[in-house]
Amino acid sequence: MKTKIKFLLLILSFTVLIGCGTNEVKHSANPEIGTYKVAILYPNGENKTFDMNYYEKKHMPMMAGLLGDNLKFYEIDKGIAGRTDSDKVSFVAMGYFYINDVDEYNRVIAQNIDTVRNDIPKYTNIQPIIQISEIKQWKSNHIK
Template structure:
């Protein structure tokens, strides 16, 4: 199984619309990937190492697939949809990491 993690880094002037993200963007992700998407978890950053610091990431989304191709192939046709949707909920350029889930 692979995990695709999408990180939204915090910083001065960074914004993130949780309502839109959860109700619209994640619905788009589920529609595009359908049954190939095995699971989704979403983390909302609260703080850094100490509760006095802001979070390093405002949000992190983890998408689970059986194979890398199950994630990448639909992007070829639908990547533009995602790119057009980003500005509707954030001004943060997402960082993506693909990982193998080993445990």
């Protein structure tokens, strides 16, 4: 009887652990070749301000909603150091959208440009630099 109870407790524990997942959007560890990456860079400088909490919790989710199914996933980087300990960070933050279609991205941004522009002052006084790139190659250092 004790063995049955231990076995049931083990099964129950395993089931609870499996059920403790998250509802966050998952993406593959590697972007697909031919996917496009929109990089939004926020250069550091004197008197520059950036509210990372707002960017993470409000701005980027809003943008993801606007981009819809064209968006594969997005990333946010927070600058923490320059090349050496004495160097300031070049960029206080960087955001990346991984998208399927550049024309669709441009259409959505054009349609919502006022919404996007009006939200930027809520988290920064920095004029972002934007670059769109095509992912040509992605390699992992972890070869199996």
